[in-house]
Amino acid sequence: MRSSNPVFSRRGFSRDNGYAGFNTAPQAGGTAVGTQGSPYAQPQAGNPYAQNPYAQQDLQYGAPPQAPATTGRMTMDDVILRTGTTLGVLIVTAALAWATLPVDDANISRSYGIAIGAGLIGMVLALVQSFKRKATPALILAYAAFEGVFLGVVSSVVDNRIASGAAMQAVLGTMAVFAAVLVAYKAGWIRVNRRFVGFVMAAALGFIMLMAINLLFAVFGGGDGLGFRSGPMGILFGVIGILLGACFLALDFKQVEDGLAYGAPREEAWLAAFGLTLTLVWIYMEFLRLISILNSSD
Numbered sequence: 001m002r003s004s005n006p007v008f009s010r011r012g013f014s015r016d017n018g019y020a021g022f023n024t025a026p027q028a029g030g031t032a033v034g035t036q037g038s039p040y041a042q043p044q045a046g047n048p049y050a051q052n053p054y055a056q057q058d059l060q061y062g063a064p065p066q067a068p069a070t071t072g073r074m075t076m077d078d079v080i081l082r083t084g085t086t087l088g089v090l091i092v093t094a095a096l097a098w099a100t101l102p103v104d105d106a107n108i109s110r111s112y113g114i115a116i117g118a119g120l121i122g123m124v125l126a127l128v129q130s131f132k133r134k135a136t137p138a139l140i141l142a143y144a145a146f147e148g149v150f151l152g153v154v155s156s157v158v159d160n161r162i163a164s165g166a167a168m169q170a171v172l173g174t175m176a177v178f179a180a181v182l183v184a185y186k187a188g189w190i191r192v193n194r195r196f197v198g199f200v201m202a203a204a205l206g207f208i209m210l211m212a213i214n215l216l217f218a219v220f221g222g223g224d225g226l227g228f229r230s231g232p233m234g235i236l237f238g239v240i241g242i243l244l245g246a247c248f249l250a251l252d253f254k255q256v257e258d259g260l261a262y263g264a265p266r267e268e269a270w271l272a273a274f275g276l277t278l279t280l281v282w283i284y285m286e287f288l289r290l291i292s293i294l295n296s297s298d
Contacts, residue, residue, distance in 0.1 A: 124139025238290030
């Protein structure tokens with residue numbers, strides 16, 4: 001199956017790619033690669049990395065079975081390194097865009113034009129990566145670079161023209177949500193099962209459709225469209241957007257956990273970094289939008 005993160009549909013740790021996704025889990029009596037216990041248990045359904053092609057041959061010759069090779073498998077360090085690299089590129093380009101693209105009255109149109117162009121390029125790159133079977137690091141880093149330019153200009157506009165300090169508040173809010181979801185997930189307060197995934201997917205689809213309709217009304221009808229992004233309704237939908245982002249994070253954590261448990265290839269750490277970056281950008285933008293609405297209503 002494809003990734004559960006509705007921000008962009010991307011391939012994750014799924015049976016299609018040869019490693020576990022949300023539809024597979026370690027069965028009773030089985031042992032996933034990288035976990036404690038005998039590595040020579042029966043292979044688990046849907047998990048080719050749990051198989052030991054040497055065990056049967058060793059037993060025929062009376063030799064003790066050998067452990068399956070574990071090189072080239074994704075580790076938590078790989079995920080952290082790739083995610084840090086991707087976010088680092090995004091932050092650097094955002095800072096450069098903030099510093100070099102002024103948003104005063106004389107230059108805001110030009111800066112906005114560059115930001116929109118960068119945002120569209122970033123979206124296209126993200127979609128291309130989503131439909132690729134394997135992660136392409138250059139594509140992911142290019143997405144982060146262009147997305148950083150977009151975020152840098154938008155953040156500068158909000159911070160300088162609407163609400164001073166809004167960018168830092170949005171960053172702190174995003175970090176707080178990330179930490180809270182991570183703690184809740186590790187503590188078992190959030191359980192990512194089929195029902196949870198279905199609920200999040202349905203809620204995200206409805207949310208995105210409403211935002212698209214609101215945008216169409218705003219473009220062709222003028223004003224704030226249906227009012228989903230301004231006033232009390234804007235505040236409500238901003239909070240809903242942040243909560244959806246928190247749910248996306250739980251899906252990303254589950255995806256990483258499954259990849260580690262089932263021995264996903266090391267290059268798939270780039271997909272984990274890609275997904276986490278998409279989700280964090282979503283949450284940051286929702287915080288920035290919410291702060292803008294709150295300050296506009298003062």
